[in-house]
Amino acid sequence: MELKFVIPNMEKTFGNLEFAGEDKVVQRRIxxxxxxxxxxxxxxSDVQRADDIVVVLPAEAGEKHFGFEERVKLVNPHKKVVIAxxxxxxxxxxxxxxxxxTAIDTHTIHETTIIEKEYVDTHHVENFVENFAKxxxxWEL
Incomplete structure (x- = not known):
């Protein structure tokens, strides 16, 4: 589950965190x-015991070096962005x-348009189609 732009209560949600190792590095050829x-x-985590917690850091954060089971603290950089x-x-x-x-013109203008019917003489086309069909x-083979 991704927690993008979510600011959890660190103590209640994760408790004490210890480093368990590196997971994967995402690379792209540029x-x-x-x-x-x-x-x-x-x-x-001593609170979330079912699975490891996977933390994904952007490349700008740099590579982190921690000892195995060394206590770590998560710093949430999104807090200022979310508030903003x-x-x-x-x-x-x-x-x-x-x-x-503060709108200047708040009244509604009702415009009416009269649509006139226009009749098109299709008598010649109908005769052509009827004669063609006949x-x-x-024809007999």
């Missing part, structure tokens, strides 16, 4: 060179309400 995109690490996004949402909603109440089906 301009002919292998470039590291992300690294994942396994952690043991909530502030942006609140400001956008406030601006929408402001624009709604000739086509009257």
């Amino acid at each position: 301009n002919g060179r292998l470039t590291v995109l992300s690294r994942s690490y396994n952690l043991y 996004l909530w502030v942006l949402l609140g400001l956008s909603f406030s601006f929408a309400i402001f624009k709604h109440f 000739v086509y089906y009257s």
